[in-house]
Amino acid sequence: MKLRFTQLLLIMGFLLLPASLYSSPSPQSAPNIGVSTSLSPLKVRRGRTAQGIIVMNIPSGYHVNSNKPLEKFLIPTQLKVEAAGGLKIGPILYPRALLRSLKFSKNKVAVFERRTTIRFSVTVPAGFSGNSAELKARLRYQSCNDEVCFPPQTKEESLWLKVE
Numbered sequence: 001m002k003l004r005f006t007q008l009l010l011i012m013g014f015l016l017l018p019a020s021l022y023s024s025p026s027p028q029s030a031p032n033i034g035v036s037t038s039l040s041p042l043k044v045r046r047g048r049t050a051q052g053i054i055v056m057n058i059p060s061g062y063h064v065n066s067n068k069p070l071e072k073f074l075i076p077t078q079l080k081v082e083a084a085g086g087l088k089i090g091p092i093l094y095p096r097a098l099l100r101s102l103k104f105s106k107n108k109v110a111v112f113e114r115r116t117t118i119r120f121s122v123t124v125p126a127g128f129s130g131n132s133a134e135l136k137a138r139l140r141y142q143s144c145n146d147e148v149c150f151p152p153q154t155k156e157e158s159l160w161l162k163v164e
Helices: 001-021
Strands: 034-040 051-058 064-067 078-085 098-099 109-113 115-123 130-140 153-163
Touching: 034 130, 034 153, 051 130, 064 098, 078 115
Parallel strands: none
Antiparallel strands: 034 051, 051 115, 064 109, 078 130, 098 109, 130 153
């Protein structure tokens, strides 16, 4: 009885082995893109301006589409900054995109790679009444490797500005 059970297990193993060898590979997962924020200076006088910085750390072998992709079907990197209390957010400045030839496109693709810095300014009005202000940064991007693009992601960060 014990011998038959062992034989049955061996036969099942041989039957299942080819299925596991030819099964499709597991789907790739999106890279972990680090996002950090900073303001300079941390304390701003009323009527003055501070510089905001958003840094994306994109792992090697991956990229995100630029803010102005060259193909309509690619989703652009987009930063939106919201501020209350009458603070004025200046223009958002994206870095120059790199042009790459990738397997999934016949044309070159405009991308950001590795350490990517996006800048903006925030002006505190002369009549601002508070001692601090919260800025909410919302970064939306689509990451890809040489073969596939992953679903878009949005990361939200809060920045605090002290007002003198």
